[in-house]
Amino acid sequence: MNQDYIKPNEWSVLEEGFDAQRVKSSESLFSIGNGAMGQRANFEEQYTGSTFQGSYIAGVYYPDKTRVGWWKNGYPEYFAKVLNAPNWIGINVLINEEVLDLHTCKEVSEFKRELNMKEGWLSRSFKAVLQNGIKIKVDTKRFLSLELDEIGAINYNVTPLNSDAEITYIPYIDAEITNEDSNWDDQFWDILEVIQNNQQSFIKARTMKTHFYTCTFMESRLFINDKEIVTSVKNKQSPKTISSIHKQEVQKNKTFTIHKFGGYVVDRNHAKDELVAAAKLILDKAVNFGFNALLEIQKKSWAQIWNMSDITIEGDVKAQQGIRFNIFQLNQTYLGTDASLNIGPKGFTGEKYGGSTYWDTEAYCIPFYMATKDQSVARTLLVYRYNHLDKAIENAEKLGFKNGAALFPMVTMNGEECHNEWEITFEEIHRNGAIAFAIFNYNRFTNDYAYIPEKGLEVLIGIARFWQQRATFSSDKNKFMILGVTGPNEYENNINNNWYTNYIAKWCIEYALENIAIVKTDYTADYKRIKEKVNFSEDELKDWKKVADKMYFPFSEKHRVFLQQDGFLDKELITAANLDTSQRPINQKWSWDRILRSPYIKQADTLQGFYMFEDHFSIEELERHFNFYEPFTVHESSLSPCVHSIQAAKLNRMEQAYEFYLRTSRIDLDDYNHEVEEGLHTTSMAGTWMSIVEGFGGMRVLNNTLSFSPKIPKQWKSYSFKVNFRNQVVTVNVNHNEAHFKLDGAPKITILINGKFTDIFQHKLATV
Amino acid sequence: MNQDYIKPNEWSVLEEGFDAQRVKSSESLFSIGNGAMGQRANFEEQYTGSTFQGSYIAGVYYPDKTRVGWWKNGYPEYFAKVLNAPNWIGINVLINEEVLDLHTCKEVSEFKRELNMKEGWLSRSFKAVLQNGIKIKVDTKRFLSLELDEIGAINYNVTPLNSDAEITYIPYIDAEITNEDSNWDDQFWDILEVIQNNQQSFIKARTMKTHFYTCTFMESRLFINDKEIVTSVKNKQSPKTISSIHKQEVQKNKTFTIHKFGGYVVDRNHAKDELVAAAKLILDKAVNFGFNALLEIQKKSWAQIWNMSDITIEGDVKAQQGIRFNIFQLNQTYLGTDASLNIGPKGFTGEKYGGSTYWDTEAYCIPFYMATKDQSVARTLLVYRYNHLDKAIENAEKLGFKNGAALFPMVTMNGEECHNEWEITFEEIHRNGAIAFAIFNYNRFTNDYAYIPEKGLEVLIGIARFWQQRATFSSDKNKFMILGVTGPNEYENNINNNWYTNYIAKWCIEYALENIAIVKTDYTADYKRIKEKVNFSEDELKDWKKVADKMYFPFSEKHRVFLQQDGFLDKELITAANLDTSQRPINQKWSWDRILRSPYIKQADTLQGFYMFEDHFSIEELERHFNFYEPFTVHESSLSPCVHSIQAAKLNRMEQAYEFYLRTSRIDLDDYNHEVEEGLHTTSMAGTWMSIVEGFGGMRVLNNTLSFSPKIPKQWKSYSFKVNFRNQVVTVNVNHNEAHFKLDGAPKITILINGKFTDIFQHKLATV
Numbered sequence A, B: 001m002n003q004d005y006i007k008p009n010e011w012s013v014l015e016e017g018f019d020a021q022r023v024k025s026s027e028s029l030f031s032i033g034n035g036a037m038g039q040r041a042n043f044e045e046q047y048t049g050s051t052f053q054g055s056y057i058a059g060v061y062y063p064d065k066t067r068v069g070w071w072k073n074g075y076p077e078y079f080a081k082v083l084n085a086p087n088w089i090g091i092n093v094l095i096n097e098e099v100l101d102l103h104t105c106k107e108v109s110e111f112k113r114e115l116n117m118k119e120g121w122l123s124r125s126f127k128a129v130l131q132n133g134i135k136i137k138v139d140t141k142r143f144l145s146l147e148l149d150e151i152g153a154i155n156y157n158v159t160p161l162n163s164d165a166e167i168t169y170i171p172y173i174d175a176e177i178t179n180e181d182s183n184w185d186d187q188f189w190d191i192l193e194v195i196q197n198n199q200q201s202f203i204k205a206r207t208m209k210t211h212f213y214t215c216t217f218m219e220s221r222l223f224i225n226d227k228e229i230v231t232s233v234k235n236k237q238s239p240k241t242i243s244s245i246h247k248q249e250v251q252k253n254k255t256f257t258i259h260k261f262g263g264y265v266v267d268r269n270h271a272k273d274e275l276v277a278a279a280k281l282i283l284d285k286a287v288n289f290g291f292n293a294l295l296e297i298q299k300k301s302w303a304q305i306w307n308m309s310d311i312t313i314e315g316d317v318k319a320q321q322g323i324r325f326n327i328f329q330l331n332q333t334y335l336g337t338d339a340s341l342n343i344g345p346k347g348f349t350g351e352k353y354g355g356s357t358y359w360d361t362e363a364y365c366i367p368f369y370m371a372t373k374d375q376s377v378a379r380t381l382l383v384y385r386y387n388h389l390d391k392a393i394e395n396a397e398k399l400g401f402k403n404g405a406a407l408f409p410m411v412t413m414n415g416e417e418c419h420n421e422w423e424i425t426f427e428e429i430h431r432n433g434a435i436a437f438a439i440f441n442y443n444r445f446t447n448d449y450a451y452i453p454e455k456g457l458e459v460l461i462g463i464a465r466f467w468q469q470r471a472t473f474s475s476d477k478n479k480f481m482i483l484g485v486t487g488p489n490e491y492e493n494n495i496n497n498n499w500y501t502n503y504i505a506k507w508c509i510e511y512a513l514e515n516i517a518i519v520k521t522d523y524t525a526d527y528k529r530i531k532e533k534v535n536f537s538e539d540e541l542k543d544w545k546k547v548a549d550k551m552y553f554p555f556s557e558k559h560r561v562f563l564q565q566d567g568f569l570d571k572e573l574i575t576a577a578n579l580d581t582s583q584r585p586i587n588q589k590w591s592w593d594r595i596l597r598s599p600y601i602k603q604a605d606t607l608q609g610f611y612m613f614e615d616h617f618s619i620e621e622l623e624r625h626f627n628f629y630e631p632f633t634v635h636e637s638s639l640s641p642c643v644h645s646i647q648a649a650k651l652n653r654m655e656q657a658y659e660f661y662l663r664t665s666r667i668d669l670d671d672y673n674h675e676v677e678e679g680l681h682t683t684s685m686a687g688t689w690m691s692i693v694e695g696f697g698g699m700r701v702l703n704n705t706l707s708f709s710p711k712i713p714k715q716w717k718s719y720s721f722k723v724n725f726r727n728q729v730v731t732v733n734v735n736h737n738e739a740h741f742k743l744d745g746a747p748k749i750t751i752l753i754n755g756k757f758t759d760i761f762q763h764k765l766a767t768v
Helices: A019-030 A270-308 A317-333 A360-372 A374-388 A389-398 A429-448 A451-472 A499-522 A522-534 A538-549 A590-595 A608-610 A619-632 A641-651 A655-663 A682-696 B020-029 B272-309 B316-334 B358-373 B373-387 B389-398 B431-446 B452-469 B499-522 B524-534 B536-550 B592-597 B607-613 B619-632 B638-652 B654-665 B680-696
Strands: A012-016 A035-039 A055-056 A061-065 A078-082 A092-095 A107-116 A120-130 A135-144 A151-160 A165-174 A189-198 A201-209 A213-224 A228-229 A230-238 A243-250 A257-267 A312-314 A470-476 A479-481 A700-702 A705-709 A718-726 A728-735 A738-746 A748-753 A756-761 B012-016 B035-039 B055-056 B061-065 B079-081 B091-095 B107-116 B121-127 B135-144 B151-160 B164-175 B190-196 B200-207 B213-226 B227-228 B230-235 B240-252 B254-264 B312-316 B473-475 B479-481 B700-704 B705-708 B719-727 B726-735 B739-744 B747-753 B756-761
Touching: A012 A019, A012 A317, A035 A135, A035 B431, A078 A092, A135 A270, A151 A165, A165 A201, A165 A257, A165 A705, A165 B312, A189 A270, A201 A243, A213 A243, A213 A270, A243 A257, A243 B705, A257 A270, A270 A718, A312 A317, A317 A360, A317 A608, A317 A655, A317 A682, A360 A374, A360 A429, A360 A682, A360 A718, A374 A429, A374 A451, A374 B164, A389 B135, A429 A451, A429 A499, A429 B079, A451 A522, A470 B358, A499 A538, A499 A608, A608 A619, A608 A641, A619 A641, A641 A655, A641 A682, A641 B121, A655 A682, A655 B524, A700 B079, A718 B431, A718 B700, A728 B479, A738 A748, A738 A756, B012 B316, B055 B654, B079 B316, B091 B619, B135 B272, B135 B680, B151 B164, B151 B272, B164 B213, B164 B254, B190 B230, B190 B240, B200 B240, B200 B272, B213 B240, B213 B272, B227 B499, B240 B254, B254 B272, B254 B700, B272 B316, B272 B719, B312 B316, B316 B358, B316 B654, B316 B680, B358 B373, B358 B431, B358 B680, B358 B719, B373 B431, B373 B452, B389 B452, B431 B452, B431 B499, B452 B473, B452 B499, B452 B524, B452 B536, B499 B524, B499 B536, B499 B607, B607 B619, B607 B638, B619 B638, B638 B654, B638 B680, B654 B680, B739 B747, B739 B756
Parallel strands: A705 A748, B705 B747
Antiparallel strands: A012 A107, A035 A055, A061 A078, A092 A165, A107 A120, A120 A135, A135 A151, A151 A257, A165 A243, A189 A201, A201 A213, A213 A228, A213 A257, A230 A243, A312 A718, A470 A479, A700 A705, A718 A728, A728 A738, A748 A756, B012 B107, B035 B055, B061 B079, B091 B164, B107 B121, B121 B135, B135 B151, B151 B254, B164 B240, B190 B200, B200 B213, B213 B227, B213 B254, B230 B240, B312 B719, B473 B479, B700 B705, B719 B726, B726 B739, B747 B756
């Protein structure tokens, strides 16, 4: 039973009716963010029911002491986690001295929540009868500004409906916050200064250990029926909180309004000792604009984003809502302006996975950002890893590798590994492959080869060295093997010769060799610099080649498929369809050993390789592998359905492709895995985008040419999307009869449509 | 560099000279115990240097909240650990009001420590000059009574050497104690009562959560030059401590003595509300005997133990000291009188491994106790597991097994699993095999078949059910496989078809079937009772048989050896001799993935099977497997060398056998692994005994006949040991020319000597 309380709507996420059981789910689903910060949709006013408070600042993390039962050599000392930051959205509301709290009200009615994705704001309205009998109407709206990304604004309105009332607003900043997932109940923040100046309040705080300096701030304005008033204000301070008390007699049916402006400034953007001054400047600016003008700016900012990244779907409101929700959340999380930031699997919507960077970024997110933003954004994501290369080399050294071999971390904030399960940390090494592949993918899409001599090649060399050293020569089979790994399917651990890992390892070495040769010929100065820096010899390259040439790939003659790993055929091969539903998800029902010896696959593994290296295999091979592996796949990772959707579409299995699409696009809205209250599956949202653009639209880049082979699920009337290919924007619109192509940004582009070269001219609709 | 500060001596462990760096090591090595309690050799007087305080009560444990990084379904909620119990040995000593403390004295000389294994006591003597210039001589002796196993006694003497002095003894009980290894710094004890009655003191305390009730107690007597005196006593109490202050002017060269009696009574032996009364009784009894008479009783008790279990070695003092140390520690740890107790890997000498029961008991300890004690002791160890059968079934259910399948825990105090690494907890399932094997082994040695219908068969059935359900049918190979296990070699995890596991699984099923048939025929009442209770059908037994008959065993045609696991030959097969010493022990130097993909074996794995099922294989097969596997074995488990020693002896490789013997017998005295300060390797000590009796002596039971094939290392002149075989005690004495056999307890026994039937008559030495 999945939830279905979210109302279908093309542009908004809507909730109607108040249900205390849904509060934590909705706090995730209605989250807002602007790339620099983000917050769960916690209520502004006090709420004593079950809630998960969270407000996060991009790049501000804490190295929580690692918790582990049984220590193993090489484990990191800490686990970085995104920090719950001081709360600036809070406004306590008193009605005739009674605290407004939806958990304790006599009655709540007409509760509505809207996350307006088109314009980038969150609103809430309800009527409530308090214990003292006063009935009020409340309307709120809030957003985090994209344009001024250090500030957010709240418009909070109370209208007494059945009598006059004394209404008190107490906007506050609270730095007395903790993380839900703290390992040892440590304190994470040192409070440095608590300041009140005129109407402005500031709390300067520093994270412990990591010493990120931040200033959280607020300022408010009051209105009666939209007319600004001055109330009697009383300021209050404690060592970690600050508040202002605005008391006002309000007549029945008149509306008392507070506009609260607040947010964070951080030392990533300002000098440590100028944070309060910076906060003051941004507050002055915001208050000067006022709530309504800021909101207008916000609408424009989002219109720009949608202009490039929107996908429309006609004839299927739920699908439309789903894809927009995904695109919206990705844009709330990461905007690609800062190479020290990345995309956490839950964005700013929860604490799980610590807000850290996983291989999700390279495998799933980069295609989305490449096609819907300026290509500098994808480059910035590559530079993030380049900047961590030294730490990846250190990390590999801890595991016994040498000579500049690099193992990028499975989970990281600053380049250091911060996960500690040996089967993941030490063995899920295929992540190194995705990081190399992203360089290839970026170059394929953008043709920005300059990145490779400039930065990428060093990363490719470190990774190739790792694979060469990690391979084991089996004299028994006269082949190089990769023993003891965890593949993308994390439901197998410490397996030998995971086909995906072996395949990408071989590819990484070959790709590095190929690019060393190109750089040697075409970028001699870079070649000299790199050769001196990383110090490789021709002999070393021969050793790499030996490993690539003699790499072992497990293959079943009987099934004519590559085996996911050496022992796969020894498993009891009962398909997932035969699994009783009471046993699913297996990862919540079964002990780990049982999962490991089962044939069940968490997410695309061999098929992930077929996705990434599609052109290495025939369609018959794809079909055979899809037929063999998909039936064992339980899709218990949010990253699974999208790859399968794309492949099903390629195999012309549109019903199946559509089914997978639905699972990926509404995984959070429909809460498939009963965990949305922990936060959203942000990185997998990029997979949803891929399902449409690469799956249904069939977008590829083939020999420097953009290519499409559009299909459409029978449930839809039409759909459209845009792709920014090398600064040429191609709009694709597909219905059941035809596909239209439109070009912006260049006079002409030659693309492949269903395998045929076709010229598209600017401002001229091409129909196929 | 191993330590060599322990002086060689045939009957004692000796230390000479005070070295603060050695204190924690010596606290382990000089530990004393009596089966009911045990304690590290902490000083009685204050010591502010580095020390690891520990006093433990058999069967009193605490379920510390599990610490784990990443939770997996089926993990136990807690990790049981042996509890550091209230300290009753403490005696603060003041010399002219200055606290005696070896860490702060001006000078310490003539420091000597002796653990007299023959008589079962620990003594210490030294001279010290205090900061106040007073020079004193101190002599102490202490033991834990075997006869009255709730009490210990201390004889503490101070003689001022250079002037008269006021000497104060402050004997105390301190219940303000913690565990070094506490996971969350929780408190483990609730103090219930603190009582002083006349000269007796009591602290009644209860462990938190487990609610074990204990009373710790003490009483003292004072003497000048052996003449009892009455001093002025002042009693003192705090909420968790109790002490008596005895102040005395002592003339130069006169000796002021305190005899302190103390110990624990527990609710395992007494009613909860009678603990103080029980403590009073035992104190009265002990004080009535007095220190010297109690010591005489102690000597007699130990003489009895040695009479049966001593092994003499002529011509090699270190080997003699080593084997006696092992036999002594085993007897200090477990005496086999209570089926709720078992043998922790560190006995009462440290906190590591939580004092819990491992498969060590069945695989290593049972043979020692069977041959050196009344056979009821081994039976009691079997009953321990029988009593845990229901919990083993519950444990298996948590992992998805059904119908009474039993998986005994890897680590336990009360039958519940309390370890939480999936690769151990869920996958090191061969432990189930050792528990079944122990039943076979017990019956083979004692011929007490009655145990099987009475209790053993139910255990065998639960275990057979487990193996049948745990096996996976591979249609690819048309065989049953056991996937995803950890074998005895814990340096491989989640492997498929560990030969040892598959072999013992098949054997368990066949042994269960064999015994069901016997019980059905010969014990019809038991059969009926068991059949009703566990409810098996002929069809079920057929399913078991199918698995046993079609069990898969990985085999290399090339090497003509069974493979440790499916993937063993794919490893880079470089022997341990080629490992740089800087890389060892690998378990302290390498990350876990590197260990896992290496060929290095922690302890006998395939060879463990060859040890247990010796008669299933030819000597040529043994030789081939030994030659293949031993070179990859790093022996980083204390349980490894003994099995290899026995097999080397069987293969007539006496030099190698002797080398392995030395490693096992002095692993703690010489501190091979640099960790003796954490406690002793108690369970592996039984392996040392096996190395001599089964290895050099070649003891076996073949078709109900005791058999020997004596050999002797060239480093020894002769050695002797005794075996209690079915209440007939055979003494074996071996030198380089001949072997002598002597019989007690029966008029005649027919044994096999070097394969020849030989009659041995009581009181008549037989020489071969």
